[in-house]
Amino acid sequence: MQKRKIIIPNRSGIHIRTAAELANLCENFACKVKICWSGQEFDGRSIMELLHARIRQGDEIIVETDGEEEEKAADQIEECIGCWR
Numbered sequence: 001m002q003k004r005k006i007i008i009p010n011r012s013g014i015h016i017r018t019a020a021e022l023a024n025l026c027e028n029f030a031c032k033v034k035i036c037w038s039g040q041e042f043d044g045r046s047i048m049e050l051l052h053a054r055i056r057q058g059d060e061i062i063v064e065t066d067g068e069e070e071e072k073a074a075d076q077i078e079e080c081i082g083c084w085r
Contacts, residue, residue, distance in 0.1 A: 001064060001065070001066045001070065002063075002064070002065045002066075002070045002071055002073070002074035003062055003063070003064050003074075004062065004063045004074050004077070004078050005060055005061070005062055006060070006061055006062075006063055006077075006078055006081050006082075007058060007059070007060050007061075008055055008056065008057055008058065008059050008060075008061065008081065008084070009057065009081070009082065009084055009085065010057060010084040010085050011057050012057070013054070013055050013056035013057050013059065014050050014051070014053065014055040015051070016047075016051065018084055019047045019050035019051050020047050021080065022044060022050060022077070022080065022081070023044065023045050023046060023047045023050060025076060025077060025080055026044040026045045026073070026077070027045055028073075029065070029067075029068075029069045029070075029072065029073035029076075030067060030068040030069050031065050031066055031067030031068055031069050031070045031073050032064075032065065032066045032067055033045060033063065033064070033065050033073060033077070034063075034064040034065075034066075035049075035050065035053065035055075035061055035062075035063060035064075036061065036062040036063075036064060037053055037055055037059060037060075037061045037062070038053075038059075040053070044063070044077070063077050063078065065077070
């Protein structure tokens, strides 16, 4: 299992475009992806769950990946979120 703490950099937080981008990226990996924030867990592959989380700029999330390609998935998710502006 990989765990990464990531601070959301963009002004709009996770909104429809970034949620879709993140969910589509997570679909590419043969592992489970959870986004943990505010004591809750959200499926990284679900646009609706990501939107429901209401994650904003400056919030620190934990990305958990578990299974095949977990390290590759965590690396690419961290890179993806880091590019949001």
